[in-house]
Amino acid sequence: MAVRTPGRVVETNRVMGPGQTSGGIDDVVNTPVLVGPQRTPLWWWIGFSISGALLTLYLVSIVHLVTVGTGIFGNNSPVMWAMPIINFVWWIGIGHAGTLISAALLLFRQPWRTSINRFAEAMTIFAVVCAGLYPILHLGRPWVFYWLLPYPNTHGLFPNFRSPLDWDLFAISTYASVSILFWYIGLVPDLATLRDQAKSRFQKLFYGTLCLGWTGSARAWTRYMRAYILLAALSFPLVLSVHSTIAMDFAVSQVPGWNNTIMPPYFVAGAVFAGFAMVLILGIPLRRAFGFEKIITMRHLDNAAKLMLATGMIVVYGYFIEIFMAWYSGVEFEVFMAYNRVFGNYGWAFWLLILCNFVAIQPLWFRRVRQSPWALFLISIIVSIGMWLERFVIIVVSLTRDFLPSSWGNYTPTFWDWSLFAGSFGLFFTLFFLFIRLLPSIATAEMKELAHHDAHHGSDPWETIRPKYYGEGTR
Amino acid sequence: MPQIFPPNANAFAKWAILGGGAFFVALIVALPIYARTMNNAVGVPVAQPVAFAHNLHTAQLGIDCRYCHTTVEVAASASVPPTETCMTCHSQVRVGAPQLAAVAASWATDTPIAWNRVHDLPDFAYFNHSAHVNNGVGCSSCHGRIDQMAGIWKNEPLSMGWCMDCHREPERFLRPRSEVFNMAYEPPFDNRPLGLELVAQYGISHEKLYQCSVCHR
Numbered sequence: 001m002a003v004r005t006p007g008r009v010v011e012t013n014r015v016m017g018p019g020q021t022s023g024g025i026d027d028v029v030n031t032p033v034l035v036g037p038q039r040t041p042l043w044w045w046i047g048f049s050i051s052g053a054l055l056t057l058y059l060v061s062i063v064h065l066v067t068v069g070t071g072i073f074g075n076n077s078p079v080m081w082a083m084p085i086i087n088f089v090w091w092i093g094i095g096h097a098g099t100l101i102s103a104a105l106l107l108f109r110q111p112w113r114t115s116i117n118r119f120a121e122a123m124t125i126f127a128v129v130c131a132g133l134y135p136i137l138h139l140g141r142p143w144v145f146y147w148l149l150p151y152p153n154t155h156g157l158f159p160n161f162r163s164p165l166d167w168d169l170f171a172i173s174t175y176a177s178v179s180i181l182f183w184y185i186g187l188v189p190d191l192a193t194l195r196d197q198a199k200s201r202f203q204k205l206f207y208g209t210l211c212l213g214w215t216g217s218a219r220a221w222t223r224y225m226r227a228y229i230l231l232a233a234l235s236f237p238l239v240l241s242v243h244s245t246i247a248m249d250f251a252v253s254q255v256p257g258w259n260n261t262i263m264p265p266y267f268v269a270g271a272v273f274a275g276f277a278m279v280l281i282l283g284i285p286l287r288r289a290f291g292f293e294k295i296i297t298m299r300h301l302d303n304a305a306k307l308m309l310a311t312g313m314i315v316v317y318g319y320f321i322e323i324f325m326a327w328y329s330g331v332e333f334e335v336f337m338a339y340n341r342v343f344g345n346y347g348w349a350f351w352l353l354i355l356c357n358f359v360a361i362q363p364l365w366f367r368r369v370r371q372s373p374w375a376l377f378l379i380s381i382i383v384s385i386g387m388w389l390e391r392f393v394i395i396v397v398s399l400t401r402d403f404l405p406s407s408w409g410n411y412t413p414t415f416w417d418w419s420l421f422a423g424s425f426g427l428f429f430t431l432f433f434l435f436i437r438l439l440p441s442i443a444t445a446e447m448k449e450l451a452h453h454d455a456h457h458g459s460d461p462w463e464t465i466r467p468k469y470y471g472e473g474t475r
Numbered sequence: 476m477p478q479i480f481p482p483n484a485n486a487f488a489k490w491a492i493l494g495g496g497a498f499f500v501a502l503i504v505a506l507p508i509y510a511r512t513m514n515n516a517v518g519v520p521v522a523q524p525v526a527f528a529h530n531l532h533t534a535q536l537g538i539d540c541r542y543c544h545t546t547v548e549v550a551a552s553a554s555v556p557p558t559e560t561c562m563t564c565h566s567q568v569r570v571g572a573p574q575l576a577a578v579a580a581s582w583a584t585d586t587p588i589a590w591n592r593v594h595d596l597p598d599f600a601y602f603n604h605s606a607h608v609n610n611g612v613g614c615s616s617c618h619g620r621i622d623q624m625a626g627i628w629k630n631e632p633l634s635m636g637w638c639m640d641c642h643r644e645p646e647r648f649l650r651p652r653s654e655v656f657n658m659a660y661e662p663p664f665d666n667r668p669l670g671l672e673l674v675a676q677y678g679i680s681h682e683k684l685y686q687c688s689v690c691h692r
Contacts, residue, residue: 152507154515156636156643195479208479213488 011371013302015111015460017294020451025295029442030197032290043289044437051429058423061416062137070140072416078409079399083417084138086391087424089246090274091131092172093267093387095179096239097275097307098124102182103235106228111460112303114450115295118190118443119286119436120279121183126431127278128176130424135168137420164249171245175238182231188214189224189445243271250394256337257398260325266318273311273357274387276304277380282432284373284380286441295442298371305370308383312361315390319354333403345410346397349389356386515632521593523627525577533658534622540614540656551603555590558582593627594618600635601692608656610677611649612641615658622658642684646670649677 012018032041065072075082098120105113136145148169150158159166191211198204214220247267250258260266280301287296326338341350360382363369370376396411435441458464532538540547543560547553558581565575581588596602608614614621619630631637641648649670654660663669674681683689 151503154507154510154632154634154636156634156639204479213480213485 011293012297013299013371014297014454014463015299016115016447016450016454017297018454020294020447020454022448022451025442025444025447025451026193026197028291028295029440029444029447030194033194033438033440034198034203036200040437041289044433047429048433048437051426051433054423054426055430056423056426057419058426061420061423064416065137065420066142070138072414073138074412074414074417075138076409076411078402078407079396079411081395081399082411083413083421084134086388086395087421088131088134089267089391089395090388091127091134091424091428092175092246093243093271093274094278094384095124095127095131095175095275096243096268096271097279098122098127099175099179099235099239100272100275101279102186103232104239106232107236111450111453112300114446115292115297115442116279116283116300116304117446118183118186119282119441120275121179121186122432122435122439122441123278123282124179124275125176125183126428126435128172128179129431130428132172132176133424133427135165135172164245164252167245168249171242175242178231178235178238182228182235185224185227185231186443186446187439188212189216190440190443192216193444194440239272240268243267255398255402256326256331256333257322257341257394260322262318262321262325266315269311269314269318270387270390273308273315274384276308276311277383277387280304280308280376280380281384284377286436288373290436290441292442295447301373301376302367302370305364305376305379308380309361309364312357312364312383316354316358319358337398337401340401341393341397344397344401346393346400349393349397353386353389353393356382356389360386510634511632515629515634517629517632520626520628521591523591524588526574527627528625529621529627530623530625540621547604547608549605551601551605553604558588593629594633596633600638600690602690609652610679611652611655611673613650613655613657613660615660616641616648616650620658638690639685642689643681645679645681645684646674649673649679 073083075084098117101113101120102117102124106117136142139145147153147155148159148166159169188211191207192214195204195207195211198207244264244267247263251260251263253259283296283304284301287293323338323342326334329335341347360379363375364379369379400410401408533540543556544553545556545560558578561575561578562582565578569575571579577588607617617631621627646667647670648662648666650660650662651669651673
């Protein structure tokens with residue numbers, strides 16, 4: 001646990017607080033990782049216990065699902081896709097901000113990515129784990145999920161490559177493997193630092209094994225940097241491709257409300273939107289708990305909020321263009337879908353969605369709000385709820401009222417729908433709590449490079465352009 | 476700073492990576508082989524409560540398949556004969572033979588003989604014997620030379636891939652209707668010309684034959 005000096009925390013708009021040194025970064029980031037179990041802070045134990053309890057609920061739900069079958073869910077004709085797919089899309093969307101921060105912002109040379117990329121990437125991986133389990137679990141027979149893979153099976157069949165559900169498999173598995181690789185490669189030098197600073201024999205062996213014999217030689221660094229940039233280049237397209245593929249699950253079908261060409265870009269924007277909300281939900285308590293205020297500064301919160309606002313407005317544009325296109329197309333099913341979405345029996349979900357994703361983000365136009373951790377935390381939670389509602393509106397509301405009135409129906413989630421969803425938070429946060437306890441949640445090697453730059457050249461071109469705002473040391 | 480790991484740790488790491496890769500490749504090669512050989516129970520005799528010899532009853536005594544499997548031409552199931560069918564002969568022939576003790580007991584106590592299933596398709600696959608035997612699929616095409624088997628075993632894996640071999644190209648296997656119950660039927664070296672004729676004659680649609688819902692209803 002970082003030693004926190006009482007009193008007001010000095011906030012800054014710079015990419016990092018002034019006067020950061022390599023040793024100082026190590027102290028702040030690595031000390032809480034390396035303290036012994038008896039000095040693990042109480043808040044960690046409380047958070048970990050709650051997450052563990054939810055994880056238990058998740059496991060119980062899975063056991064019940066596997067023994068009884070998918071009948072435990074509320075899904076039924078005509079709503080064959082419901083909570084499991086809503087939650088799947090929601091979780092996979094959350095991952096996107098991590099990839100955007102780690103890969104896209106690296107390639108665009110944005111110095112403010114450095115301190116938030118590590119935990120954002122971890123968030124991506126854990127979100128992909130939660131997401132990836134849903135399509136498997138909602139199969140009738142989850143134990144034969146590998147039938148989706150193109151392997152030399154005895155069925156005389158290959159997966160249907162024209163099916164978007166198979167594209168899902170490739171999108172998710174590619175995303176998971178590239179994200180894990182990128183995250184791990186980034187971790188290697190930091191793990192070596194931990195190995196060198198470790199006190200106990202167990203820690204030395206643990207971090208020593210994980211860091212793969214990193215020596216820190218110039219040659220190792222050259223190759224490391226090359227690999228890192230290459231992986232960033234590999235990851236970058238995934239920001240756009242993964243959620244586009246998920247969007248195709250809907251867009252290539254014929255259901256009114258799904259069959260829209262706008263789906264892929266609109267889903268990607270929604271994913272980044274939800275992802276930045278999650279980055280803030282995790283980042284704001286994290287910086288407070290570990291005392292990272294000089295590493296994750298107001299600048300990071302401000303920029304994340306700006307991206308949230310921008311992508312949020314793209315998503316809102318998507319909502320309105322869908323309604324416009326329904327009217328413009330003149331297709332009676334589309335017109336009815338739009339009417340039903342807004343004024344139908346699930347109309348409350350649409351208006352709640354507008355409230356969460358449109359109205360709630362408007363305060364982000366003001367710097368005072370963007371620089372208030374409490375306000376950002378609250379807005380991020382509202383946005384997360386809004387993005388869940390968005391998937392609910394797209395999936396459930398479209399399916400309950402499709403072409404034939406005779407096959408209309410309603411949908412009510414069951415206890416197990418909710419328990420599996422609540423349980424997936426348990427999985428996510430259990431992994432996240434283990435991550436912040438066992439691994440450095442800030443990329444220290446990159447931060448040290450940034451600190452060096454900052455000390456000698458200034459860290460950020462904005463400081464020369466807007467010295468009054470960014471250049472000042474304190475706010 | 477003292478070394479954490481002994482010098483041979485590097486070699487260990489290298490071999491672990493190589494070995495892990497080799498294990499993964501071996502697994503990918505081994506699993507399909509396993510699924511195609513040991514796991515499909517082809518040629519493994521299934522023990523039965525009565526040591527019924529198909530070869531004795533058909534090839535040597537000349538009883539037609541349909542004498543016992545009565546519904547093979549009209550129903551989905553070919554039907555396993557009830558004890559009554561056995562007793563049509565064995566009430567007169569070899570009465571009291573020790574090999575027939577279980578049949579006699581079944582007859583006396585009026586309980587069916589608990590035969591063990593040999594060809595067990597999964598419940599999600601629909602199979603209809605009549606559809607096959609009425610359209611030129613011979614008994615021996617799937618069951619092999621039952622007339623030469625003293626015991627009973629699967630002659631084919633009954634995997635979906637095996638079904639699809641014929642459902643994709645029925646012309647490779649079809650025979651004239653008159654030859655369906657002929658266990659000794661020898662197809663021509665190239666069955667296709669005859670097969671295509673038969674496909675047309677039986678009115679078989681290639682498109683329908685490999686639709687999912689033909690078997691998965």
